[in-house]
Amino acid sequence: MIDRKVVITGLGMVTALGLSVEESWRRALAGESGIRNLDNPEWLSSSVRAAGGVTETDLSAIIGHYPEVHAQGVEKRTLFALWAAGEALKDTGPINSSKIGVVLGAGLGVFRLEDDLQWLQPNGLPDWTRFAKEMDRIHPESQMRHPYDRATGAIADQFRLSGLQSTVTTACASATQAVGTAFRLIRRGEADVLLSGGADSMIHPIGLIYFVLLGAASLSNDPPQTVCKPFDRRRAGLVMGEGAGVVILEEEGHALARGAKIYAELAGYASSMDGWRITAPHPEGAGAARAMQKALGDAGVSPDAIDYINAHGTGTKLNDAAETQAIRTVFGPAASNLAISSSKPLFGHLLAASGGPELIMTVLTVERDEIHPTLNLTQPDPKCDLDYVPLHKRRRTVRAALSNSFGFGGQNGCLVVRKYDQS
Helix, strand or coil, rough: CCCEEEEEEEEEEEECEEHHHHHHHHHHHHCCCCEEECCCCCCCCCCCCCEEEECHHHHHHHHCCHHHHCCCCCHHHHHHHHHHHHHHHHHCCCCCCHHHHEEECCCEEEHHHHHCCEECCCCCEEEEHHHHHHHCCCCCCEEHHHCCHHHHHHHHHCCCCCEEEECCEEECCCCHHHHHHHHHHHHHCCCEEEEEEEEEECHHHHHHHHHHCCCCEECCCCHHHHHHCEEECCCCCCCCCCCEEEEEEEEHHHHHHCCCCCCCCEEEEEEEEECCCCEEECCCCHHHHHHHHHHHHHCCCCCHCCCCECCCCCCHHHHHHHHHHHHHHHHHHHHHHHEEEEEEEHEEEHHCCCCHHHHHHHHHHHCCCCCEEEECCEECCCCCCCCCCECCCCCCCCCEEEEEEECCCCEEEEEECCCCCCC
């Protein structure tokens, strides 16, 4: 079995924090949140009041950069994916595009009630004949117009990437599992360079109603920047975000031969299923613990070599307690020595895309020995009794770190990032 070292040579992202990795990193360290009130008319009667949406200014900048793609009627998810991919490719430097493949995590798209209601008959049944004649009236961002793999194909087309392509849709673990898949492909010699990460956008009444019905969404009327409270006893649910995060993964020798900047090594990956309930994590975090344990084994590192965890940290009652228990299961007494933070109070829960920007935050933490804080953690929950780096950034040597993503349906993924050592 070929076992090649995989390194990270390019980063690109767009979230509520901005269009630039460096701007987002600066704001994260400063403890600034991009979560804002939902103030469009369509939200006036919604019970959800805040989200981590990409600003209209930033969205306009993306559209201005890709006007021809926008004119094709793509949804925001695809535009976000294009921006993050473009930034990552620019960051990695000159490279033969024909050698690059794409493995991207993507969400389900938005089901729009208006696309169903406008063809209902008085008897409540759809008028399929009229629907067939009026399909041009389907909303441009409707899932009916956009297959799950549209963002993957758009990236390949825009940047002339002709390597292998794959799309992963596994709920909130999608981006992390996509990166893990790309990592394995490079490590075993099936590719030299892969662009990977995730993109999603479901800030829409129908996109959010699922989480409201599950009791997982925050309905708080607190100031928007304070609504997402991972590991705090007052946490009341997740806060939706949107955007994309993309990394360039590369075989070490290939990166060195072209003089690429290497941010860090991607050293291990594992996934698991809870096998518990579709709508709730295992109460003791058993599936999450298996993913972390297997990822450490895959990387060949012991638990005491890990200094930091970028937690899934959704701010829901069930997830945060289960993740805490899972960390204690894996690390034992050493869990108290870990620094842990959640990125979701910074830009929200990006669902299928969440593992992309969160991996980037993890990579920069390992490279720069700085840890962004967990915002809004002022009243720690006794069930969440680890060091979650509350409120303020911290300087600490980070030899290696984990990036966790745990999704609805019991999907789990964990990546191991460590400092790059050329020896």
